[in-house]
Amino acid sequence: DIQMTQSPASLSASLGETVTIECRASEDIYSNLAWYQQKPGNSPQLLIYDANSLADGVPSRFSGSGSGTQYSLKINSLQSEDVASYFCQQYNNYPFTFGSGTKLEIK
């Protein structure tokens, strides 16, 4: 199974700041990587797919990058509505696996 190691586990930042979340796969996943946002009490929502493609309706302050085994999600100009947990997921191989999540809070 491909292990997804996500960091940090939690993050506190100020409004307007830029934050970055990292995800490392245990083997090459050929950019078959998605990022999801889950706001408290809600279902996950797709933010980024294929490592760097923005899903429909997602604000452009979200961006993804990476290749091989190393990937990152960047949020520019942090806003209050970005308070959520963020998860990476590989869909290169079964079993599909997720990172353990990053909880983002506003300072």
Added chain:
Amino acid sequence: EVQLVESGGGLVQPGRSLKLSCAASGFTFSNYYMAWVRQAPKKGLEWVATISTSGSRTYYPDSVKGRFTISRDNAKSSLYLQMNSLKSEDTATYYCARPMLPGYNYVPFAYWGQGTLVTVSS
């Protein structure tokens, strides 16, 4: 508008069975692989099962293989998850999820239901 509505969750004793349902609407159900993903309380996400468009192929992680069965009824636009020999570690909110593209399974999940909570406890 794509809608996925899960039902069937509840409290069940260890070793017993439970069947979850997901009613889909707003898209051509038979064109999409479908999946179940679960989330234990305050924990991360775990993919549980995927089924092909016709139902002929199914995929499971080792943690549920042999105990859970995913199925679908394309005429009713419905997805199911039969869970047998339930364990306390199966306690989670179970989400029905639709992939981003029709006919593909190696793609992310673009739509998720609101989830149904399964609690396994004596």
